[in-house]
Amino acid sequence: MPDFIVCEAWGHTAEILDKYVKKGHMIGVVGRIRVDSYEDKDGKRQYFTKVVVEDLEFLEKKEKTEKTDDQGFHEIDNNGDLPF
Numbered sequence: 001m002p003d004f005i006v007c008e009a010w011g012h013t014a015e016i017l018d019k020y021v022k023k024g025h026m027i028g029v030v031g032r033i034r035v036d037s038y039e040d041k042d043g044k045r046q047y048f049t050k051v052v053v054e055d056l057e058f059l060e061k062k063e064k065t066e067k068t069d070d071q072g073f074h075e076i077d078n079n080g081d082l083p084f
Contacts, residue, residue, distance in 0.1 A: 006050035007031070013053055020058070028057040 007029060009017050021027055031053040040046050 006048065007053050008034075008050055009053040009056075013056060016056065017053075026059040028059050029053045030055040030057075 017027075029051060031051045033049060034052050035047055035049050037045050037047045
């Protein structure tokens with residue numbers, strides 16, 4: 001089962017992510033761990049951890065087709081090259 005980790009990106013890195021990466025795409029990121037906090041509606045301090053992205057690498061080819069089975073899982077076929 002995959003883990004989904006909150007990632008934060010800014011500047012050119014954010015532009016690349018916005019243009020080339022969609023939900024379900026596999027990428028590798030390099031960055032630093034940051035712990036943030038907020039106060040919830042009950043006044044309790046809540047903490048969460050995220051990765052501030054400093055660099056990224058595409059781990060799949062650019063073009064791909066996705067097929068969804070009857071349970072909502074995706075089967076991915078890769079075709080093509082990276083966008084760079």
